[in-house]
Amino acid sequence: MTTGPTLAVVAREAGVSVPTASKVVNGREDVAPETRRRVTEALNRLGYARRPRFDQTKPPRLVDLVVPFDESTAHRRTRELLDLPDPPTAVFVCSDRMALGVYRAVLERGLRIPYDISVVGFDDLPESRWAAPALTTVRQPLAEMAATALRLLVRMMDGECPEGTRTELSTRLVERASTAPPPARAR
Incomplete structure (x- = not known):
């Protein structure tokens, strides 16, 4: 707490x-x-x-990958990451469905989530809570996003040009069982 x-x-x-x-x-x-x-x-x-x-004695290293938005690509790229000499201790993907591909790659290597590697998704799809272990994810306000997009579309159709319009919507981290502090590594 x-x-x-x-x-x-x-x-x-x-x-x-x-x-x-x-x-x-x-x-x-x-x-x-x-x-x-x-x-x-x-x-x-x-x-x-x-x-x-x-708190960590060594600052985290960030690896930024841009991949197609699908489970199979996430699976393949995660396998590549796990082959690195210093593999990541955490993976954050842009959808819960991609996280399933990460899970598959991690489990194929005999690693344990979250003990060996943490995984975080994005969307908070209903099935993310049933993954094993339950997926930590970022919940988006989907209804509010849709309503905001619709309002902007109506303004554009009415001849208003909402250039430069910026709308910030709140997201929320839903902490479940797929994250933990990074494991200690022998050097």
């Missing part, structure tokens, strides 16, 4: 995104001084404390 404010609460209080607040917490230098000040003040005001499970 979380006892203090989350990074999302700190970010909202400071008027910044969660990744920006995370950069400040992690000591990254690519944050404007004024933004850093606002985040630091929010951290102090709210009594934010880092959670030990997120």
Whole structure:
């Protein structure tokens, strides 16, 4: 159970995104001084404390792959990632269906989710809770997305040009059983 404010609460209080607040917490230098000040003040005001499970002696390495949006490609590319000399400890894919391809590749290698590798999907499809182990995923406000798209379409049909229109909708991380702190690795 979380006892203090989350990074999302700190970010909202400071008027910044969660990744920006995370950069400040992690000591990254690519944050404007004024933004850093606002985040630091929010951290102090709210009594934010880092959670030990997120502390690592070695910073994570990010591998960014752009792949076709399907389960079989996710399966193939995950196998390639697992063949690297220093394979990833976590994979985040842009759909729950792609996560199923990741699961298959991980299990074929005899690895265990989340003990050897964490997996996170995106969409929170109903079947993601029945995967073994249940998939951690990002829930999108699908009905709100559809309504917003429809409103923009109607405006365009009425001759309004909503160029530059920006709409932010809230997503939510649904933590299930497919994520854990990275495993210790022998060096």
